[in-house]
Amino acid sequence: MSATHDARQSPPPPEAAGGVHGFCDPRFTAVREAFEENFRTRCELGAAVAVTLGGRTVVDLWGGWADAARTRTWARDTLVNVWSTTKGPVALCAHLLADRGLLDLDAPVARYWPEFAAGGKEKVLVRHLLSHRAGLCGLREPHGLRDLYDWELTAARLAAMEPWWEPGTRSGYHALTYGFLVGEVVRRVTGLKPGAFLEREVTGPLGIDFGVGLPAGEYGRAAELTRTPADPDGEPAPAFGNLTRVMLAALANPVVGPAQANTPEWRAAQIPAANGHGTARAVAALYGVFAGRGSFGGRRVLTPAAAERVREGQGAGVDLVLGAGLGGESEAGLGLWLSGPRGAYGPNPRAFGHDGFGGSCGLADPEAGVSLGYVMNRMGPRVMDDPRKMALIDALYSAL
Structure with a gap:
């Protein structure tokens, strides 16, 4: 297939700058069509999607605008x-x-981080x-x-x-604290923060365009995040109702957004x-390590047992x-969420992945041998399972 959208098959989406670009294996035409439909009917501004099958890229598409003013096309x-x-x-x-x-993983955190006790x-x-079962979903004091x-202050306060509840008994999403908690353990073991360790051990050797944080020299490649004012399908966004103290600690201390x-x-x-900053291709590759049972x-990055x-x-x-x-109900594994009966990551209940605030997603399905990365800059209002993400996942599985 040509590196650009074939206009003879269907017209480019009206909101995409010059149509959708990239590569799509003919078997996965449904993914390309769903991606284009996101621009037409689901308020997409700029986005990219990538799919790997057996470690081989079969979809690598991008389109739209990298900024709210529509002066930079998504590259x-x-x-x-x-x-x-x-x-x-x-x-x-x-x-x-x-x-x-x-x-x-079954040792006390304090073995590696003594102050944590x-x-x-x-x-x-x-x-x-x-x-997300440590009871440390957010700090009790204003942060x-x-x-x-x-980093040092946040880790010291944690x-x-x-804990907000007895650790190990319940899950409570550690929206911001997760990275400092797991990351400080990584740092105590290796001497490196997780971004540097990831680059040294995974993204650097594999040539994956992803990093935690973004160097100033890369700002010119960065998309501008923005919000969509309403649910793309016209449905009300899920509401938390009366926020509990635990919810406020996790989601609003501090408040962050685009x-x-x-x-x-x-x-x-x-x-x-x-x-984390990256391309859809990079997200698909990183989650592809899990989909490939460690390779x-x-x-090989992990042994099959470790990936499982x-x-x-x-x-x-x-x-x-x-x-x-x-x-x-939902269920977390050891770092990612299971698709479960809700089908958050496709019809295989043992597929797994993670959503990002506003809509992005990484997915791994070892049984199908597929991974998916979806990234975008117009953030939707939903907590998880953005309609754009779900349309792409549905299209992917329809092609398998």
């Missing part, structure tokens, strides 16, 4: 903040260390950090943006605090739960932070 190498889709690569760091015998947390296990950009993420300060910081592109452990379910239930937004 093949446009980078975008993928928010919590970053959590997958951070989990990969922890599992790589466990695979090498340097980290025991304060506040009655001496029995909190590493697996509790990975599965502003400047505080969030300070080490000192008491206005903050577009700033040099956010990009310069290392926030491993929320400020991607002919290179990522989706070891930690118990289903209504999440204390996201429960109302998800509309029912």
Whole structure:
């Protein structure tokens, strides 16, 4: 197929700048059609989607605008903040260390981070950090943006605090704290923050265009994040209702959104739960390590047993932070969420992945041998399962 959209088959989407560009294996034409439909009917501004099958790229598409003013077209190498889709690569760091015998997921966190034992947390296990069950979904004291950009301060406050609930008994989404918790364990074991460790061990050797934070020299490639004012399908966004103290701690201490993420300060910081920057191709490759049972592109990153452990379910239930937004039970594995009966990552309940705030997604399905990366700059209002993401996933599985 030509590197650009074939206008003889269907007209380019009216909102896409010059149509959709890239490559799509004819078998996955439905994915291209769903991607184009996102521009026509689901308020897409700029976006990219990539799919791998057996470690081979079968879809690599992009289109639209990289900024709200529509002055820059989305290019093949446009980078975008993928928010919590970053959590997958951070989990990969922890599992790589466990695979090498340097980290025991069943050990107390305090074995690696002694200060963490304060506040009655001496029995909190590493697996509790990975599965959002540590009771540390947000800080109890006010924690502003400047505080969030300070790694040492944020880690010290988390080490000192008491959990919101008994660790290991419930899940409560650690929206921002996840990256500092898992990341500080990575740092204590390796001497490197997770972004540097990921680059040294995975993205650098495999040539994957993804990083935690963004160097100033790359700002010219970065898409501008913006919001859509209403649900793309005209449906009301899921509401949290009356926010509990736990929800407020997780989701509003501090409040972050596109206005903050577009700033040099956010990009310069290392926030491993929320400020990974990459292409859809990069997201598909990183989640492709899991889909390939530890291998991607002919290179082994994890042993098959270590890759399998990522989706070891930690118990289903209504999440204390996201429960109302998800509309029912969900289940986290050791770093990623299971597709489950909701089909969040396709019809295989054992497929797994992670959504990012506003719509982005990484997906891995080892049984089907597929991974998917979807990134965009117009953030939707939903907590998870953005209609654009779900349309792409439905199209992918229709082609398998």
